[in-house]
Amino acid sequence: MAKDKSIYICNECGASSARWLGKCPGCGAWNTLVETIAEPAAAGGKNRLGASFAALVPPAGVRPLAEIEAVDVARTPTGQGELDRVLGGGIVQGQVVLIGGDPGIGKSTLLLQALDALQRTQRGGDTLAAGPLPRQGAAPSGGSAAGEAAQRGSSMLYVTGEESGAQVALRAKRLGITGSQVAVLAEIQLEKILATLGQQQPAVAVIDSIQTVYSDQLTSAPGSVAQVRECAAHLTRWAKASGCAVVLVGHVTKDGQLAGPRVLEHMVDTVLYFEGDTHSSFRLIRAIKNRFGAVNEIGVFAMTERGLKGVSNPSAIFLSQHAQPVPGSCVLVTLEGTRPMLVEIQALVDTGGPSPRRLSVGLERDRLAMLLAVLHQHAGVATGDQDVFVNAVGGVRISEPAADLAVLLAITSSLRGKALPKGFIAFGEVGLAGEVRPAPRGQERLKEAAKLGFSVAVVPKANAPKKSDKAFEGLTIHAVERVDEAMALLRGLDA
Ligand code: TYD
Ligand code: MG
Numbered sequence: 050m051a052k053d054k055s056i057y058i059c060n061e062c063g064a065s066s067a068r069w070l071g072k073c074p075g076c077g078a079w080n081t082l083v084e085t086i087a088e089p090a091a092a093g094g095k096n097r098l099g100a101s102f103a104a105l106v107p108p109a110g111v112r113p114l115a116e117i118e119a120v121d122v123a124r125t126p127t128g129q130g131e132l133d134r135v136l137g138g139g140i141v142q143g144q145v146v147l148i149g150g151d152p153g154i155g156k157s158t159l160l161l162q163a164l165d166a167l168q169r170t171q172r173g174g175d176t177l178a179a180g181p182l183p184r185q186g187a188a189p190s191g192g193s194a195a196g197e198a199a200q201r202g203s204s205m206l207y208v209t210g211e212e213s214g215a216q217v218a219l220r221a222k223r224l225g226i227t228g229s230q231v232a233v234l235a236e237i238q239l240e241k242i243l244a245t246l247g248q249q250q251p252a253v254a255v256i257d258s259i260q261t262v263y264s265d266q267l268t269s270a271p272g273s274v275a276q277v278r279e280c281a282a283h284l285t286r287w288a289k290a291s292g293c294a295v296v297l298v299g300h301v302t303k304d305g306q307l308a309g310p311r312v313l314e315h316m317v318d319t320v321l322y323f324e325g326d327t328h329s330s331f332r333l334i335r336a337i338k339n340r341f342g343a344v345n346e347i348g349v350f351a352m353t354e355r356g357l358k359g360v361s362n363p364s365a366i367f368l369s370q371h372a373q374p375v376p377g378s379c380v381l382v383t384l385e386g387t388r389p390m391l392v393e394i395q396a397l398v399d400t401g402g403p404s405p406r407r408l409s410v411g412l413e414r415d416r417l418a419m420l421l422a423v424l425h426q427h428a429g430v431a432t433g434d435q436d437v438f439v440n441a442v443g444g445v446r447i448s449e450p451a452a453d454l455a456v457l458l459a460i461t462s463s464l465r466g467k468a469l470p471k472g473f474i475a476f477g478e479v480g481l482a483g484e485v486r487p488a489p490r491g492q493e494r495l496k497e498a499a500k501l502g503f504s505v506a507v508v509p510k511a512n513a514p515k516k517s518d519k520a521f522e523g524l525t526i527h528a529v530e531r532v533d534e535a536m537a538l539l540r541g542l543d544a
Contacts, residue, residue, distance in 0.1 A: 055267060057082040084275040086266045122341055128166025131350055131359035132159065134386075135321055135334050137342015140167075140253060143292045144341060145285050147259075147313060148334075149299040150323025155332055155350070156298050157212070158220065159323075159357050160255045164205040165226045167253055171203040204230070206251035210237040210261030224356040237271065239264040239280045243287060251293055256284060258298040259313075281313050314338060326444025331366055332357065333445065346386030364497055367392040367443035373471075377463030380474045380503070381455035382494035383447055389490075389497035391474070393442040394452065396459035401436040411441030412452060420457055420479060427483025428533045430461060451488035453479035454507065454535065461536060470542055472504035477512070483532045487511035499524040505542070507535055 057066045059082055064075025066082060073081050124139030133139050136146070150156050209217055214235045221229055232249060236242055239262050246254060256262060262280040263271035270276065281297060288295040299313065301322075314320050318340040325332040334348040349363035360366065368380060368391055377396045382389055394412075409417045417439055424430045439456055441447050454477035462469050476494055478486040488494065491512025498506060499521050506526045513528035514521055529535045 054087040055084050056087040058085050083278070084267050084269050084273075085279065086264075124341075125167070125171075127163040128170060129159065129163050129348075129357075129359060130361065131348030132163055132334065135336045135339075135342075135346050135348045136319065137336075137339055137346070140294050141318075141341050142294060143288050144294045144319060145288045145317040146294070146296045146319040146321060147299050147317045148296060148321045148323065149301050151301055151327065153327060154323045154325065155352055155357050156323055157209075157257055158224070158352075159334075159350070160257065160296060160298065161207060161217065161220060161231070162224060162226070162356050164207055164231045164253065164255060165221070165224075165229045168205045168229065168231050171205070171252060204232055204249060204251045206232045206234060206246070206249055206254040208234045208236060208242055208245075208254060208256050210235075210256075211258060223354075237261045237263060239283060243283065246287055246291070246293065250291070253294045253296065255296045256298065258300060259284075260300050277313065281316055285316050324444070324446055329444055331360070331363075331443060343386065347388075364388070364390050365501055367441075367445055369393055369442050374468035374473070376466050376468045377459055379455045379459035379462065379469055381447070381452050382474055382476050382498050383449060383452060384488070384490055384494060389494045390445075391498065391501060391503075392445055392447065394455045394459045395440045395442060396456065396463045397436075397438045398432060398460060398463045399436045399438075401434055405432075405434055406436045406438075408437070409439040411444065411446050412439055412456065413448070416450070416453070417456065419481070420453055421460070423479055423481060423483055423532060424457055424460065427531070428536045430464065430536065432460070432464065435464070449488075450478040450486075451476045453477065454485060454509075457532065458507065458535065458539065461539060467543060469539070470505050472502065473507075474498045474503045474505070475507040477507075477509040477529075479532060485509045485529050485531060485535065495524065495526065496520045507538060 057069050058064070059073040059075055059078065061078045061081045062073060062076035064073055066074055069082055069084070072079055122141045124137070124141055126133050126139040127136070140146070148156055148160070207217065212235070214233050217233050221227065232251065234242070234245055236245070242256070242262065259277055259281055260272040263276050264279050264283070267275055267279055284295050284297065287293065297317065314337070319336065319342075320338040322335045322337055323332060324335060330352045332350040332352060334350070336342065336344045336346050338344060349360040349366070350357040351360050371378065377398070379394050379396075381392050381394050383392055384390070407414060407417050407421070417437065421432050421437060424432065437460060439459070455475045457479060458469060458475050476488050476491070478488060480486055487509040491508060492514060495506060495508065495512070495514065502523070504523060504525060506524055507529060508526060510528040510530045513526050527538055529538060
């Protein structure tokens with residue numbers, strides 16, 4: 050194959066240059082040029098905007114929206130209930146999923162388990178092996194897919210660029226899935242991978258990882274922005290043209306971003322992040338974007354000796370066990386997707402040096418600074434000369450503002466050296482004016498706490514149940530409207 054010419058395109062303004070330059074000739078931005086393959090000029094310049102439009106044949110597919118039938122996407126469960134939960138019920142034909150996470154967190158393990166389970170249920174073929182996607186007027190450009198897709202098998206393909214076939218086999222043995230019919234290809238060259246995809250016509254293909262794949266057409270190294278983008282674009286096109294679901298594994302950089310361009314997140318249908326503390330056995334999968342389901346849903350897994358096992362009732366796994374209540378600890382009821390979860394928030398307030406530190410793990414640091422200011426201004430609790438450390442136990446990351454009240458109560462408890470009462474929970478957002486705002490679906494949170502045997506709750510007024518309900522039995526609910534009210538309540542509870 051003749052090598053296509055490379056050109057360099059500016060990420061900011063789109064200007065192009067024949068060679069790499071430090072400064073974009075178009076917009077003057079620095080270090081924004083990335084290598085891409087020059088599009089071969091289409092006959093008569095058909096694709097170019099400048100060409101005469103009269104010569105273009107309009108596609109026949111223009112129809113009023115009302116006439117287009119809305120078909121529900123058919124989902125195939127992956128055999129991993131928690132993974133299906135984040136995917137929105139299962140994997141969809143032609144779906145492109147990007148799954149990111151720290152090294153060693155369990156991406157390869159989960160995907161191998163899922164492929165094997167899919168392979169076992171797909172024998173004889175069903176929804177996933179049903180041929181190309183119905184896309185009107187879209188000429189497939191990812192290969193010779195469309196024609197052959199009708200005969201597509203129901204096989205699962207695992208492309209590994211990081212490990213050898215033997216290493217994958219070793220992992221399979223450890224997982225107890227010997228005798229697996231999943232096809233394995235150890236390959237990192239995009240053209241060869243695409244050729245294999247064309248020949249094998251798998252129903253689901255996993256590319257582990259996208260950073261190891263490189264295309265012949267570009268001179269830049271595997272893992273570079275240009276390579277990652279180009280390879281992901283080709284694989285996405287293949288998925289859409291053939292109906293094969295493609296799962297791309299992506300690495301995460303130190304600051305938690307998916308390595309490679311953000312454009313990868315825009316290109317794919319679903320973005321999943323694997324998170325959790327590698328020192329604990331629990332792992333969370335979070336959907337950041339999902340064209341086929343809800344976001345913010347999480348899946349919870351435990352890493353065991355034999356791979357990842359779904360945790361279907363995760364509400365109490367992020368609580369640490371204290372025989373007696375300790376100062377600086379407050380349990381928060383957080384709502385992740387559709388499930389309430391109880392997470393322990395710990396705070397430690399200590400005499401600080403000349404510039405006191407504010408550190409948070411699993412919670413936003415800026416939010417912590419804001420909460421401390423509210424605590425000072427509206428409840429008269431000063432921490433200006435103190436170090437404040439806050440931690441969400443178990444490596445969970447909490448982004449919802451409903452954690453505010455629990456954070457403030459944990460901080461005050463540590464500052465006073467007094468533990469909160471036994472069986473205490475709290476939730477609620479705190480505003481800059483010192484008000485405590487309601488959290489979404491408060492009743493569900495309270496029900497979960499009551500179910501797990503908690504006995505005292507401090508919640509926003511609007512979340513307190515209007516009438517007594519059996520579901521809250523055993524739980525004394527204190528409703529507060531302002532931060533100072535919550536602090537006064539704490540003092541009352543001591544007595
Ligand atoms: P892996 O899937 O290789 O992570 P990633 O692909 O995200 O880099 O996970 C490897 C880790 O999981 C490794 O530290 C060993 C551990 N592990 C288990 O605890 N039990 C198992 O059954 C397997 C296969 C791995
Ligand atoms: Mg891996």
